Amino acid sequence: MELPTALLMFIAQRHAEERIVEHLRAHGFADLTLAQGRIAARIAEEGSRITDLAEQAQVTKQTAGFLVEQLERAGYVDRVPDPTDKRARLVRIAPRGREAQECAREMEQTVEAEWAAHLGPRRMGQLRDALVSLREITDPFL
Amino acid sequence: MELPTALLMFIAQRHAEERIVEHLRAHGFADLTLAQGRIAARIAEEGSRITDLAEQAQVTKQTAGFLVEQLERAGYVDRVPDPTDKRARLVRIAPRGREAQECAREMEQTVEAEWAAHLGPRRMGQLRDALVSLREITDPFL
DNA sequence: CTATTTAGTCAGACACTCTGACTATACGTG
DNA sequence: CACGTATAGTCAGAGTGTCTGACTAAATAG
Secondary structure, three states: OOOOHHHHHHHHHHHHHHHHHHHHHHOOOOOOOHHHHHHHOOOOOOOEEHHHHHHHHOOOHHHHHHHHHHHHHOOOEEEEEOOOOOOOEEEEEOHHHHHHHHHHHHHHHHHHHHHHHHHOHHHHHHHHHHHHHHHHHHOOOO | OOOOHHHHHHHHHHHHHHHHHHHHHHOOOOOOOHHHHHHHOOOOOOOEEHHHHHHHHOOOHHHHHHHHHHHHHOOOEEEEEOOOOOOOEEEEEOHHHHHHHHHHHHHHHHHHHHHHHHHHHHHHHHHHHHHHHHHHHHOOOO
């Protein structure tokens, strides 16, 4: 075996991540770091709680809170009291955040398309199939 | 498409990474961080230069130097003058580093085996085949 | 021999992440 | 209902990883 499978995944995954960050940067979203993006990408349409974001992004709630604060200051999200729980505040995507989401998704799809073109539809399908299956034994959030 | 392919890779890859760190920790290599490990894993048998390690691990040479310094202090590597270039110093794996490498490789193979068992040999082969092919368009170091 | 490149370090700064301690609210049980 | 526990979140402090910029010393090209 030349390289471990996990390292192969790391290589491709980081490439995608960098392309997205670069694309955002080129479109005026130069503040917005990777860590912030990982949080922002997980905010639900109805708004999300810090604790849920933390769990999904696999960081502590302190870290999630810190990142949300940056996002809020930069205008990517806003926070409203949760009507159903006075302890909680809901984090929602703000207009600027939505623009950034769309920008990121754009490059995400571009990269995905490049991969599909390189591998061909059959092997791309096999790749996704294997990865989805692997998730069953590797996703701590599942 | 439920989840982007790159995110699926991230999930599996992080799982492998965490298993390895946890295994190292359980075997007395509790100092030794992920970042240090990423550098250490790339040290060649004959020794490597900081600059090469930096390039392979995709960090600046300052960062690589910083991490090597930690590794050296903890006894995982040592550094000797490069006989062919008086500017350079070769980073070499020390005995303790070799033990850690073996420990890490052990879990790496365990995880690899778990994946193969879950997917079956055919799909595991397809997965690796696709990832190796993808490397052609995603590995900045290739 | 000089100019440029390369290997590496030093200094400073910032981002990310964690642990521990704390407040306030919600919830479950007797 | 009251009390104890669990949950949502914050504050404070620390450590680690990472970068940019400026620098030194040695190698190399012309």
